[in-house]
Amino acid sequence: MDSIIRRRCLAHLARSRILGLRYTSTTTTTTTPPSARPDLASSKTTSAVTAAPPPSKPKHVSAPKTEDITPPKPVDLQRYHISDPPTPVQQTFATRYFQAPSTPPIHLWTAAKFSTIPRSPYPEVCFVGRSNVGKSSLLNAVFGRPKEKIARVSSKAGHTKTLNAFGVGGVNRDTAAREPLKQLSSGALVVVDTPGYGFHSRQEWGPEINKFFEKRKQLRKVFILIDAVHGVKSRDLVLLQHFEDNGIPYQIILSKVDRIVMTDSKSPGAEKLTRLVKKLDKVYEEVDEQLRTLDQGQRPKKRDVLAASAEKQIKGLQGWGGGAKIGIEAVRWAVLKACGLDCDEQGNRRVVEGLEIQGEEEEDEEVVAWKPQRYGTK
Template sequence: MDFLRLPPSLRHSLLHQPLLRRYLSTTSTYQPFNDPTPFIPTTPSLLTLSTTNLNTYQIALPPTPTQLRYAHTFFVSAPPTYLFTSPFFRSFPPSQHPEVAFLGRSNAGKSSLLNALFGRTNVRDAHVSKRPGRTKTMNGFGVSGGLVMGRAPLEGQREVAWKRFPRGGVVVVDMPGYGGGSREEWGKEVMKYLENRKQLRRTFVLVDAEHGLKGTDIQLLTHLRRRGVAHQIVLSKVDKLLFPNAKPPGAEKLSNGLLKLKELCADVKSTLNREAGDGRERLMDVLCCSSEKSLEVGSQGQREKKVGVDEVRWAVLSACGLECDEKGGRRKMGGMDIKIQDEG
């Protein structure tokens, strides 16, 4: 049907229908002859940096601004407390606190991300090194959310700090890296921890966004999937895709970078579903972050909040059941405690 051959009154009426205008914008670029309503072709809107554009959520609901503010405050209200170091799984303390583990290939940015999570980019709690495989032990850091530590024992031994850590906090375990800079014996102890630690709520596996999935990443992630270990993928160093230069990107460049990031997330999911070999298309959430750069300017003119870090903080709290209430306040702890026995 030739649209121009329709009576003017009918054309004018049809042009006010949104579906028809959208169709015409994709199939034609002409303006109707003698029509009082000008034809304006629609253009796709540019993507902006937001929680849903940055991350992929298929299981959990995207966090709200209130929840992100709570997660930010929880992690930066007090410095992290060093609790323990263990080279072997059997020497882990039998604590009653929920734990999350962070691991990834050597030089995937794990230590930098942990320091950003703790809000300690100037004072480094997790050691950052250019040499792969610097982290050689499993190190526990307590994030209390501002709760007060218990009274120190009379002896004052540092190794029992985990006993004074307050209920209502979370223990973040910094794991040794895997890949070219790691050692085989460390990997054995790491797998013992990931598969047998009762306090472990979720494992966050970092994948370098600039280089994508490597063979060791696929091997670890498919193993965790087959063994039923709760885990989540975190694409680190996404600034390499979003704004590789020192100057913040313009709207169009940022939108293009976000589109590339979405394609990378889709590729990661399809690759893992294919490599798992179980014939199932499993849903998964993929978080994206940068521990180095930010697009938000703080009150003092400094770029404070790193890209995607608050979303990772919220994922940690959600995994441990430490979410805020509807008003963004700390939830009151119930009376149901689970006694964690010594694992021998």
């Protein structure tokens, strides 16, 4: 009896173990309750159900690098409304004309009165502006010899007290002993520096300078300097109106433009220069608005306006090489073009013929036969 009971117990125990193994193998294929095994629950759930991809982050668009920004060109600082800007070939031609080492500018004459100005067969331009606007400094930069200070410079307003003429573009070494005007060769021009008007300038010089503007027949154009920071003043408008009324050709130059496009001692990068040129655009708009009074209610007149600096140059940017101060190449080209001594796009200079003084026996000392003929290689 006992043996029968023992066998039944062993059989029951064996069945229980088999059933226990079956239960264990079955539950391992199911998901473990999260409360029991949280570490296994996450892994097993991901294997059974494909998890959704995490939301993609918005792509960050980086700002363009400074070196990727195309910097403004020197011509972008000028405003050409009625004439074409000079090409690189023409700018180089103008630079070589003024900076030729073999033909440095020479002082020709100084005059306090119009009647004492000598006769001349050469085309002339003159530079005018308010006292201390930077005429003499700009001329030294145009001559390409700022250290020599051919035109006298002073920080004191009203330093220039006479008309001072300088010959540019060729000196005949064989005639070095003659009077200065006869030292110039064919194709030369004369640049005249004038006393400043306004604060600390003398009133009696006004009539003499006006005589020069109105009666000097060699005069091709007047370059009037206006401070780029302070803008057009009432005395500037009076002089400009005088030019308009008397048909005197003139060219406006915004001087000291470095105070706008170079706010510190270092040359600006491409991005900063782009912002500063936009600031200069506003200055041009203000100047145009101030000049509308000259139109006297008529249709607004288009005028070329240049900008230059006698002190600063921009370095390290594409198109800003050559060592010239800001805007000086544009001023040089404007002077040559006014005198008819410019060149074509291929660099062929204009040939000057018939250069001689006529009517010396007459009292009218202003009759001059001067006429540029054509472009050529002569």
